[in-house]
Amino acid sequence: MATEEFSKDKSNQQTNVKCETFEKGPKRKYTRKSKTDEKAKAMIDQMINEQTNEQTIEPSQRDIIEEKHDQHISEQRNYHGGTDKEQDERSYLVYRLEKNRDDNIFLEIMKPIAELYMQEQDSKTIIERVKDAMINTVNYTKIRQQEGKKQQITGKLIDLSLIDEDNLCFVDIDIHKDKPIEEIDKIRQNLVDSLPPNVGLVKTAHGGLHIYCNKNYYQLPSNRNVKVAVTDSFDIDVFAQMTKYKIENGQETKEIVQNRVVAPNTSIRETKNNQRVTLKYEAINDWKNVSHLASLREILDKWNIDIEMSYKDQAQQQHDRIYGVQINDDGAIEQMNDELAQACVDGLKNLEIYNYPQPINMEVSLLSIFCGLYGISNESIRLKGMKNVRQFNKLSPNADKNYGQASSNGERKPNPWILTKILRYHNKDYYEQIIKPLLKKNYEAKKKEKQVLVNQTLIPNKIDLQDGFTLLDMQEKAANGEYENEEQIVMDLTRLLVYYEGETEDIYAIKGYDAICDTQVLYHKLEGTVYKQLEEININFKNKKTEEKTDDKKESKPLTAKHIFKKYASKFAKKGCKFISEDPKILTVFQGYKYKKLDSIDYECLQMYLDLVKETIAAGDERVYEYIHNWIAWMIQNPGKKSRAAIVLQGRKGIGKNRFTDVIAELTSRYSCPNITNIDEFTG
Template identity: 70%
Template sequence: MLPANVGLVKTCHSGLHSYCNKNGYRLPNNRCVKCIVLDNFKIDIFAQVYKHKSFENDPMQTYLVQNRGVGPNTCIRETKNNVRETLKYETISDQANMTHLANLRDILESWNVVIELPYAEFEKLKITRAFGQQITNDGIIDKMNNELVQACVDGLMNLTIHNYPQPIAMEVSLLSFFCGIYGITNEQIRAQGLQNICKFNTLTPNAEKNYGQALSQGERKPNAWILTKIFKYHNKEYYEQTIKPLLKKNYVAKKLEKQIHINQTLTPNKIDLSDDFKLLNMQEKAANGEYENEEQFVMDLTRLLKYYEGETEYIYVIKGYGANCDTQVLHHKLERTEHKQLEKINTNFKTKKIDEKTSETKESTPAKRLTAKHIFKKYASKFAKKRCKFISEDPKILSIFQGYKYKRLENEETNYDYLQIYLDLIKETIAAGDERVYEYFLNWIAWLIQNPGKKSRAAIILQ
């Protein structure tokens, strides 16, 4: 029934865990319980199972995840008939040392089972999950705003509250109720929520009996976002009409706040012609998946590109290789031309969109590519300049001059005899053989070349 190249773990309750490669299979949930029911057993499918719960212990795990299963060679403690015993999940075949795990899609197709979500529904579900995202990138629970908290407390009514903490999708328990209430930071709204539990809801006899114990446990595990899950499964009408719009509003506000913060803190780089970094390097880094987020991508792009307002349209200035002089130069281009060039660079961030497959034709519809053009438009203010001048001290004006154009010569191409004649003339005729005057004169000429348009407040007087 299972291929040979899967990891197998015998559970402590005579079950079997089979580890395979999800490989982009779009599951309806990360925790699919009894999604496949056969004659003599039932199958659960869990996603996001990692060997280590904390990514500090695994260098390959670069972002926070939530474990949905017990790992191999793990021990758990269980109390049964007042006897506490230690049970173990025994490894039968170790998936950690396998190079090619079996594919979940191939396994399910061999069983004639399809539980994959259509791409459109998957994208809709992904956006809905983003609305209720509660864990920040720092691994802490995000604070819920007062408007959403008040709506949650106002909707806590006409529910049957049980004692035993079953999953929220099955029933509402006292523990989940108190965890949600104690996650509210506003003391006035929290007190109102505690009153509403008994005032507008029905508690089972066991729930009334263990009310105090569940209250103390919930106080130790506060998370206000649990309240939104209660409505999602047990008051769907209130969730769709009241909670979901507020979740979307909160998501949009946080997204805008994050964008404003990035724009305020992101300091664009200057174009430096002495730096060999060019557009080809960006394409190679993007193709290799070296960019983790938009900020890294923007910082590299600001090393290459600026734009300013021309007489009829915007003019783009991009750093590139000059074949004639074998150095980096600035190229001036029109908007349409530059946008076509940026469209050629795919960002290839670690979170990639998956192609859609229709259930009827099985044909793949490519998802929209996120290119350098999209990133540029989103952060356009970081590339904007007021005008373009040959040289200017104003940071809002693009200075074209970064040194005189030159052709790089190899050592065998340089004729030092011609240069030496000029240096000897300066030393013997102008400096009259004085080493100090000769050195000063060379430094003076070098300063004039490096700082065009500036006054050195010095002049050479020949007597």
């Protein structure tokens, strides 16, 4: 039976096949342009010759395919149900089917040949497929060995451009290195548990995961698809050989595009905590001998990730895609809630469902429907969905015939998120109006839940005036992309900033450097001033895009520290401010003195000051001299308390009054002002 590929616009599919119509006589001519190797071409020639020889005895396969294809066109033309829009789309579909008739028929004839070739390639083990594409690395780096040089070989790279077929691909999961080893291991194991069994698995040097699988005609945007999905715990990249040669000015050159992945048993060295450490890529399973690999589509569908689109589509849907990814930070697949599950079931109407499992973006297959329905945890919703399949949709004869078998197969591969993908491609209006808002709602709920969890578990830092970290340091870290997530920004902000309720508006206490006193101090400012400072800190996350977009129609704005502060404002709130307080909810201004107590005293260093106090300030009076010493000592030893005694100095200019008070002001420099000699300095 002609596949539903006939019912999709071939112009939207990239193909390397060019054909001319076969003659119905004993001889056939064809032209084709294929990137398969010489062996594949020989197989094609042999099978066409065999088919030609058999034509004298029985009807040609082409005649059968032509008849079924024409029957499919006739069915589409004679079907008049649906809305005006659906009828218009059906008319255009008939036009495309007729226009591409010969090309589609040729592809259907070639399909068994291509499948035979793919089966032969698929039966090879991974090591058989990559053995001629492995390059030595040297000196514990990812740098290839140079010819003619004696260097220590410490591993291998696999260059996809050197493999004689283009079906092998890699999924690279980069688990963030800042997490504890135990958490990295747990995330990696959860990811492994979600994968089909027939994949090659390699643990990367930093605990991530390489997954070896087959591309199987999955149309990737490029050779190296970086960060196709991003979570707070890991990023997902996909590498494959989509183009072998470099393109310049729209033309293919002879320059090969290097596309390399680190192979197992490769060691690299890095500097960690000022020490050189050796890290290794290790096979998790029997990597070398795995064959008949699972498809990339099967893996990505489990996570509800779809990157099979043009660059234009990718740019348009990049913002929406974050709503659809349903793989949690710990690597487990998320369960679908009842509201979304019910909406998906309600949308499974007026679909044409076929038996043969084609890619979802091409057609709806019975298997994909059942995989989605069996993934729904609510039994009543699931049963309603099963009932809707036949009641509200049009099944092809083969789909109707194999209904029971497809149901059984779908039960073994449950994944409810496939339903959202089906609706996105085949019930677009319903998806945009119903499903997409629910996905967004689900996404926002997860964000809120995560933020609540962060607020519950994140323990803010205290402002430490002994710590030299300032807003300028934070600005430099943000500009250099040193932050990996919002929590790290919050933790740094709590080192600098708190706010508390004032008489008329909130007061913000922000740490800063006082150049006159050469120390860190607390500045008390109003909201507008602080927000202006925070807006100047643009966030460049290490692993993510950093744009704030609260509405689909609004333009993206650069993410700033102000946005993070407002989002986690509860972590900065204090109920008041005191010079000294034991209450952790009250901001304590006093945090020790600029100078530390010494183990030994150098009286010779102090002698000039002691002489000034005794001879000038105390006027030689021993009792006054001792009182002044005790007065200064009590003030230093009892910060925040009042001695209820003040010293008033009177005397002619230049005798040392300011010198006496300068020392006291320097000792208490964070909490005192230098001498005021002009009333304007006091009153403003």
